[in-house]
Amino acid sequence: MNSVPITLGQLLELGLLPEHEVLGGASGLHRPVRVVVGSDVHEIPELAPGSVAVFGREQLVLDDLAVDLAVRLAGSAGLSGIIAAHPHRRIPFVTTRLADRLALPLIGVPDIAPAAVVTAFDPYVRAPEIAGLKVLGEVARRFQRPPADAQALVSSLTAAVGEPVALVDAESRLLAGDPAVHALLDGAAVRLGERHPVAATTGTDDEGLLLHPVQADPSGPAVCWIVVRRPRFGTGVLLEPVRNAIAIAALSFALHVAGEAVRTEREHRRRSLLLNEILEQPEELGSRSVERATALGWRLAGWHTAVQVQVSALPAAVRVSALGSELEERLTEHGMPVTPVERAEGWMFWTTSEAAADPADPGPLIGWIVRTLAAIEAEHPGLRLCAGIGGAHPGAAGIGRSAEQARQAALLARTAHRPAAVEHIDAASTRRLLAGWYGTAALRGATAELLAPLDAADPSGALVRTLRCYLDCQSSAKAAGEVLGIHRNTVMQRMDRIAELLPADLGDPDDRLAVHLATRAVGVEWDES
Amino acid sequence: MEQVAEECVEDVVRGALHFGSGGGGDPYLGQQLVVAAIRRHGPIRLLSPETLAPDTPVLPVVSGGTPVALTEKVHGTLEARTLRSVVEARIGRECAAVLPVQLGSVNVAVALAVAAELGLPCLDTDLMRRTWPSIDMTLLRLFGYSAAPITVVGGAGVVAEFSRGADAVLGGLLRAVMPGLGLVALISAYQVTAGDCARFHAGGSISDCARIGAALAEVAPAQEAGFEPYLRACGGRLVCSGTVAELVQRYGEGWPRGVVSLRTPEGLVRLDFQNENLIVSREGAVLATVPDLIGIADSDTGALQQTVDLVTGQEVRVITGPVDHRWHTPEGLTMVGPRAFGYPVDAVRFDGAVSAGQGRSAEQGRSAERG
Amino acid sequence: MSGLRVGVDATAAVALDEHDRIRAVRHGDTPARMLEQLLTRDIEAAVIDRVVAILPDPEPAELKAGARVAVLRIGAPATTAIPPLAAWPARELAMLAGPVTVVRGGHEYDGRVSAPLDLAAVTEFAHGCAGIAGAVAVAGVHGLEYPEHERLAAALLAEQLSVPVIRGGETEALGLLERENTAVLDAAMTAAVDARIGELTAVLSARQPNAELFVLRGDGTVLPAHRARRHATALIGAARAAALHGAVRLAGTASAVVVEARSDAAVVGRVRGGLLPGAGRLREIAGIRTGVRTPRPVVVSRRQAGFPDRFGAALARMRAGHDELPVVVLGDLADEIAGVPVIRPPDGELAAVLGAATAEAAGSVDRIFWQGAGDRQESANRARRLARDAAVRAGADPRTLRETPVRAALTTYVPVPAARLQVTAIGALLQPAPVTP
The missing domain is CATH 3.30.1660 (Dodecin subunit-like)
Known part of the structure; x- marks a missing residue:
């Protein structure tokens, strides 16, 4: 049982000896403690090595002459410390220095009852594990319910383990807690962005850290990390329970994070559904939908300019779901209080103005978006965002039209291969888009090949038109039917046919994009210069 | 030595400092006191108690009070005469000589000055053979004499007498009246004859002071070897040389307890003192204790120091010396051994040997060795 | 803008600006003349804030030429076992002693009045002193903490006699004899100090009437000139203390171990935070103990054998427990200091006057x-x-x-x-x- 003995330093850290003072020999606090016994100076030579001798006020006061002898006897008997009455007077220099020299901890306590000290220490000396269990129990109690927020996590854990705690994200930014602990992270060679994070212990005691990942998805990357300064005497048996305690806290916090994610997800889904309704049936919106849109601050009347933001490169450490909230925060920070709605390709939002704006001039919008994206990219190394801005269009239906343009512009931006690429849709940019894709004959040939089965099956071009319209209408059969003047079932039938004929899979975003571009390219007059 | 003339006053007072064991008061004051008395009354005759008829009463004299108070307010000439007349009135006979109660730079000087003032010789002997803090710590008492009656004469003409009672109680009472007397008083105690003094063979006290004082003047303090003349004269040894690292004093029950920490090449040395130096120890190993003498000499001047006057950074040498062998009897140790001053250690002689009167000496030796 | 500070001793006068830079130096004349030349030729229009002078230690002859000092002690009937001057060395006693008395009065350690001050006796004593005493020293029992009787008596004496009256309580020292002796010696030397200060005051009042004159004490700190004249004993040893302080200033630090190498001896001292920690010994002058505490740097004579060893021991001792302090060396002492990093500041020969000019x-x-x-x-x-x-x-x-x-x-x-x-x-x-x- 007593495999790794506890040290006097650890015992003192447990807070079992209130108001104690280490008067000398602090470097000996690492010595293992085998037993704690009440003693008399003359009994010291009989004590076993590793004993801590506790003296009552009658036996020894720390400015007694006998203390020097006690320290020296204890030193040669291999004792691990002396605990005795502190007289609240200056302890002579000879005594403290002697203790220092022999590395024999000399602990002063104002009110000492040796039996009480022995009783308090004994269980921990016999079974050091229980010292850890004490911490563990405390943590388990505190984290029965997930903490309300990061702050609550940090303060509860700090109180339970008695060491400063910090919560950092996967890119080692401080989310909550002790900045000093966060600062210690700099030196620690721990890769927080790992795909399969594991708990870690760094450094030695005093300056080391304990790190534990918080994972919303047990097999996924860490959402954030709990960082705790290593307890001063936290080695061996005492460290393991502390680690376990932190793991409990991490688990508890992961629950909180997951709950938050679900809540956000649900909210996003609601917004998404509402947006779909607006985009698909702008003229038939029910009063409830109008009400909800208004509640979200979405304006249906006026001139709308839609923006679509996409991710063009995603490092492992960044969660797409978290980016949505961050985008919203950043946009708000940059003066655009909008609610981005998650779409298949990214996020979409729009701004609205009362007056008829120049459909081709997005005003200062481009600058705002560029700055917003750049700010987010700067926070996440490796992350690359891009955005497209649609033209300004009136009314509820205008939202959809602008959104479609924004989506197209975003596609162009995505090809730009520069940070925070933002493109605005206008005639020129559409051409540029297409020019970008079909600037070479070889690519045009490939595109032609893509649509060739449709041309072959239906030389009238109806299938290609239907496909283009369907894709233009964001895969809405109803909208496409209206544009084409046919029933939506007809659209659906044609689309089934098209899916069979096409060598590409419309369910795959990349394929769909290629096909969509190919349909848009049909009939464009290319400058063959 | 037959008399104390002005030219040997410095030696006597300097030597008396040796018996002060770190206490006993300021030697400059003592020297001034005796020189002033000799200039007024001529050299002071010293007498061996054997030269007087055995039943001749003598006048034991000691200055009570605290040394710093005495440097501020030294005795008047009147106190000596008052003391003598009160004592002689009580015993109904004339005293033939002054008997120093203790050796120490102030109290040797006070006895000599009182003798000069009264026109009496001074006995070349004393009752303690060193400085002890209480009037009941004498060889006389060790042999069963009572300290009573005690006569106290204050500066303003106040006379108090404690006629009878347990000596420890009387010692306490004596200290209790001192504040009211401005912490300075001339005191006589014990009823002693020249024959009593002769019986105890405590002779040569003043001569010893003069001899040791002369040797101290020969000391070349810069090197440890330079203390040889002094060590030869007092039969002592040099324990260590070191630098004063700290001096702490605290109020306690009774006398303040002090600790001097010394840094020495051989490690830290601790000196526990109250009024005099009581115990010198190195890292828990007791090197010497009361009743032997423990002195501290300044390494620059060679002068023996009053322990309370030591300052941090001062270079000093610790010297221990033997004391009258009767203090090392079991009864002697009970009265003035370390335990009598509240230190639970056994007495160790000036040379590190076990004190003869020690009951538990073997154990002490073992535990000191073991460390 | 602050003005210049001047330090002057028997060998040099130096003027420093507010950044402790040397503006002017004069050598080789009397202090008053060097000061005069400094003020008139070197720094002309510049404003002088203060002059700090190091006076030479008094010669025995000056003591002899000094005033007969009357001594009034307040303390009877106590203290009469050692009357004032009673145990002084015969030579000094013969030189200085004027009328001496002990009158009733004084306090106890706890502030009680031992006896009311005998004003009639004081007055009578004053009459007896008239025409005989060139100065008076007054000292009372416990007069430091309870100075009323001393003050009363001193005021009475000053009223009746037009000579300096020095009180023992002016010197912060334990011991009636120590304070009394100090007052007597100070009283005896008042005239000599006055003369020295007077020469400098004359120069200043003509050239820089707004400059303050200070005199350096034996611990290297200053006294205003008007108070220094009453405390001659406190000024003894100023030159050596100033050199230690000056060396530390020259090295650009506040604390250091200083070695001053001279042809006959090496002086090893320590300065810490502007103070010279010493053994706190009382200065004795011709065997007379005063109440002036004196720093005691270690002086290692070159005349005795084994100088390197003794010097090495003294240096090691001064540095013991103060390893962090730099060692500043003035003068030429190369071999003995090998192995210890030292600072050898320029202008070392001016250390004393610089120490004076920058004194606290x-x-x-x-x-x-x-x-x-x-x-x-x-x-x-x-x-x-x-x-x-x-x-x-x-x-x-x-x-x-x-x-x-x-x-x-x-x-x-x-x-x-x-x-x-x-x-x-x-x-x-x-x-x-x-x-x-």
Whole structure:
């Protein structure tokens, strides 16, 4: 049982000896403690090595002459410390220095009852594990319910383990807690962005850290990390329970994070559904939908300019779901209080103005978006965002039209291969888009090949038109039917046919994009210069 | 030595400092006191108690009070005469000589000055053979004499007498009246004859002071070897040389307890003192204790120091010396051994040997060795 | 803008600007003439804030030529076992002693009046002194902490005799004899110090009437000139102390171990925070103990054999426990210091005058405090306050004061609530207020 003995330093850290003072020999606090016994100076030579001798006020006061002898006897008997009455007077220099020299901890306590000290220490000396269990129990109690927020996590854990705690994200930014602990992270060679994070212990005691990942998805990357300064005497048996305690806290916090994610997800889904309704049936919106849109601050009347933001490169450490909230925060920070709605390709939002704006001039919008994206990219190394801005269009239906343009512009931006690429849709940019894709004959040939089965099956071009319209209408059969003047079932039938004929899979975003571009390219007059 | 003339006053007072064991008061004051008395009354005759008829009463004299108070307010000439007349009135006979109660730079000087003032010789002997803090710590008492009656004469003409009672109680009472007397008083105690003094063979006290004082003047303090003349004269040894690292004093029950920490090449040395130096120890190993003498000499001047006057950074040498062998009897140790001053250690002689009167000496030796 | 500071001793006069840079130096004349030349030829229009002078230690002959000092002690019927001057060395006694008396009066350690001051006896003594005594020293029992009787008697004597009256209580020292002796020696030397200060004052009042004159004490701190004339014994040893302080200033630090190498000896001392920690010994002059505490740097003679060894031991001792302090060396002493990193500042020969020009002011307390009425902390606070006041009176700027820890020694033999407390406060000299034209 007593495999790794506890040290006097650890015992003192447990807070079992209130108001104690280490008067000398602090470097000996690492010595293992085998037993704690009440003693008399003359009994010291009989004590076993590793004993801590506790003296009552009658036996020894720390400015007694006998203390020097006690320290020296204890030193040669291999004792691990002396605990005795502190007289609240200056302890002579000879005594403290002697203790220092022999590395024999000399602990002063104002009110000492040796039996009480022995009783308090004994269980921990016999079974050091229980010292850890004490911490563990405390943590388990505190984290029965997930903490309300990061702050609550940090303060509860700090109180339970008695060491400063910090919560950092996967890119080692401080989310909550002790900045000093966060600062210690700099030196620690721990890769927080790992795909399969594991708990870690760094450094030695005093300056080391304990790190534990918080994972919303047990097999996924860490959402954030709990960082705790290593307890001063936290080695061996005492460290393991502390680690376990932190793991409990991490688990508890992961629950909180997951709950938050679900809540956000649900909210996003609601917004998404509402947006779909607006985009698909702008003229038939029910009063409830109008009400909800208004509640979200979405304006249906006026001139709308839609923006679509996409991710063009995603490092492992960044969660797409978290980016949505961050985008919203950043946009708000940059003066655009909008609610981005998650779409298949990214996020979409729009701004609205009362007056008829120049459909081709997005005003200062481009600058705002560029700055917003750049700010987010700067926070996440490796992350690359891009955005497209649609033209300004009136009314509820205008939202959809602008959104479609924004989506197209975003596609162009995505090809730009520069940070925070933002493109605005206008005639020129559409051409540029297409020019970008079909600037070479070889690519045009490939595109032609893509649509060739449709041309072959239906030389009238109806299938290609239907496909283009369907894709233009964001895969809405109803909208496409209206544009084409046919029933939506007809659209659906044609689309089934098209899916069979096409060598590409419309369910795959990349394929769909290629096909969509190919349909848009049909009939464009290319400058063959 | 037959008399104390002005030219040997410095030696006597300097030597008396040796018996002060770190206490006993300021030697400059003592020297001034005796020189002033000799200039007024001529050299002071010293007498061996054997030269007087055995039943001749003598006048034991000691200055009570605290040394710093005495440097501020030294005795008047009147106190000596008052003391003598009160004592002689009580015993109904004339005293033939002054008997120093203790050796120490102030109290040797006070006895000599009182003798000069009264026109009496001074006995070349004393009752303690060193400085002890209480009037009941004498060889006389060790042999069963009572300290009573005690006569106290204050500066303003106040006379108090404690006629009878347990000596420890009387010692306490004596200290209790001192504040009211401005912490300075001339005191006589014990009823002693020249024959009593002769019986105890405590002779040569003043001569010893003069001899040791002369040797101290020969000391070349810069090197440890330079203390040889002094060590030869007092039969002592040099324990260590070191630098004063700290001096702490605290109020306690009774006398303040002090600790001097010394840094020495051989490690830290601790000196526990109250009024005099009581115990010198190195890292828990007791090197010497009361009743032997423990002195501290300044390494620059060679002068023996009053322990309370030591300052941090001062270079000093610790010297221990033997004391009258009767203090090392079991009864002697009970009265003035370390335990009598509240230190639970056994007495160790000036040379590190076990004190003869020690009951538990073997154990002490073992535990000191073991460390 | 602050003006220049001048330091002057028997060998040189130097003027420093506010950044302690040397503006002018004069050598090889009397202090007054070097000062005159410095003021008239070297720095002309510049404003001088202060002049700090190092006076030469008094010669025995000066003591002989000094005044007959009358001594009045307040303390009878106590203290008569050692009357004033009674045990002085015969030679000095013959030189100085005027009328001597002990009158009734004085206090107890706890502030009680031992006896009312015998004013009639004081008056009678004054009559007896007229025409005989060139100066008077007055000292009372417990007069440091309870100075009323001393003050009363001194005022009475000053009224009746037109000679300097020096009180023992002006010297912060334990022991009636120590204070009394100091007062007697100071009284005897007042005229000699006056003469030296007078020469410098004459130059200043002609050339720089607004400049303050200070005199350096034996611990290297200053006294205003008008007070220095009453404390000749306190000025002894100023040259050596100034050299230690100056060496530290030259090295651009506040604390150091200083070695001053001379042809006959090497002096090893230590300066810490502007103070010269010493053994705190009382200075004896011709076998007469004074109440002046004197720093005691170790002097290692070159004439005796084994100089390198003895010097090495002295240096090691001074550095023991102060390893962090740099060692500053003045003069030529190469071989013996091998292995120790040292600073050898330029202008080492000017160390003493520089030490004077940059000196600070200090005040000390060393007396028995009766703690019967208040608590111990209260008396410690009072001791600190007294030390600060003394430093300010010596010229320190109250805003710059720093203090040593209060050292307490309890009374032995008869335990009473009284303790000897010692504390020193020190600070930079108060700059004169800027004068608006």
